[in-house]
Amino acid sequence: MADIPQFTPVNLLTGFLGSGKTTLLKRLLADPALAETAVLINEFGEIGLDHDLVETVDGDTVLLQSGCVCCTIRGDLADAVRTLHERRERGEIAPFRRVVIESTGLADPFPILSTLKADPVLRHHFRHGNVITTVDAVNGLAQLDTYGESARQVAIADRLVVTKTDMAEAAGQGNLAARLSAINPDAALVLAADADFAPARLLDDDASQRGDILQSASGFYCESPEETGHSGDFRSFVVTVDRPVDWTGFGLWLTMLLNRHGARVIRVKGILNIAGEERPVAIHGVQHLVHPPVHMAGWPSDDRRSRLVFIVDGLDTALIRRSFEAFAIK
Numbered sequence: 001m002a003d004i005p006q007f008t009p010v011n012l013l014t015g016f017l018g019s020g021k022t023t024l025l026k027r028l029l030a031d032p033a034l035a036e037t038a039v040l041i042n043e044f045g046e047i048g049l050d051h052d053l054v055e056t057v058d059g060d061t062v063l064l065q066s067g068c069v070c071c072t073i074r075g076d077l078a079d080a081v082r083t084l085h086e087r088r089e090r091g092e093i094a095p096f097r098r099v100v101i102e103s104t105g106l107a108d109p110f111p112i113l114s115t116l117k118a119d120p121v122l123r124h125h126f127r128h129g130n131v132i133t134t135v136d137a138v139n140g141l142a143q144l145d146t147y148g149e150s151a152r153q154v155a156i157a158d159r160l161v162v163t164k165t166d167m168a169e170a171a172g173q174g175n176l177a178a179r180l181s182a183i184n185p186d187a188a189l190v191l192a193a194d195a196d197f198a199p200a201r202l203l204d205d206d207a208s209q210r211g212d213i214l215q216s217a218s219g220f221y222c223e224s225p226e227e228t229g230h231s232g233d234f235r236s237f238v239v240t241v242d243r244p245v246d247w248t249g250f251g252l253w254l255t256m257l258l259n260r261h262g263a264r265v266i267r268v269k270g271i272l273n274i275a276g277e278e279r280p281v282a283i284h285g286v287q288h289l290v291h292p293p294v295h296m297a298g299w300p301s302d303d304r305r306s307r308l309v310f311i312v313d314g315l316d317t318a319l320i321r322r323s324f325e326a327f328a329i330k
């Protein structure tokens, strides 16, 4: 085991809803160069941990064969990092050398960073690493125009990772790159689809080498209030159903919903128990874009109910629930 650094870097992986944070996190976890990383996520189900890679599971903590520890965040983020630290001190978990936090897609990164800085215990054992922000090449420009959270996530980044270039037109990509560099000219920009993209490099040369990141974050806040944009009337809700879902009815319903309200269905994701199918199907939609459904290897837990999580901007949630049940449930 290598020595534990005096100050363990805490890296933040952020990016707007559906922009590819979890997909990137999976690539980071698979990289042997990043063994000895502790990852804080909201839910294990989210990253669909491959059971072959998991060594042990202990409550909220999973040890991966790669040597990474993966923990879910319960309650306060500062508490979660403190608990990691205490467990490392007691030798209860693998002695990680860096932390990666995956934030939710609507998170404002500034309070996350300041929470860590404000905590007296954390200040003595941790320091800021990089802020890595994913930006979706298909929806990114529109999100930057509409949602202040998205612009703040870009403004605070040390590394910008543009995802889904394989699905986007070249002209739009040029405009997106220009916009990103106007908001944040200092951040290194990489494309997730590039053949030579090495995820581990996102965590190299971290930001502490370049001054205190919180300075630039607060500067952005004070100097550019007009950049904050429309903050949205976001509502998040989950539709859970016990009965199997009719695949054809579901497809029809989702197509109609997104045709009519795609701009305001900011994110839909979930796991479906399809009538006649053993394995669950994962669904991802980001505004008008629906990603190809994925047949998962198995159910992540004993809960076999279909669950769809929605984040909508100013839409009637009851209407979505009712129409889903009317179309997709036999």
Ligand SMILES: Nc1nc2c(ncn2[C@@H]2O[C@H](COP(=O)(O)OP(=O)(O)OP(=O)(O)O)[C@@H](O)[C@H]2O)c(=O)[nH]1
Residues within 6 Å of the ligand: 015, 016, 017, 018, 019, 020, 021, 022, 023, 024, 104, 105, 163, 164, 165, 166, 167, 192, 193, 267, 269, 284, 291, 292
């Ligand atoms: N074609 C393509 N699909 C991608 C790429 N990156 C992510 N996706 C897909 O985009 C969808 C959303 O990706 P996630 O990684 O779940 O996005 P996220 O930012 O973690 O989503 P939230 O946690 O809900 O905010 C999934 O269907 C991914 O497979 C990419 O570079 N190319």
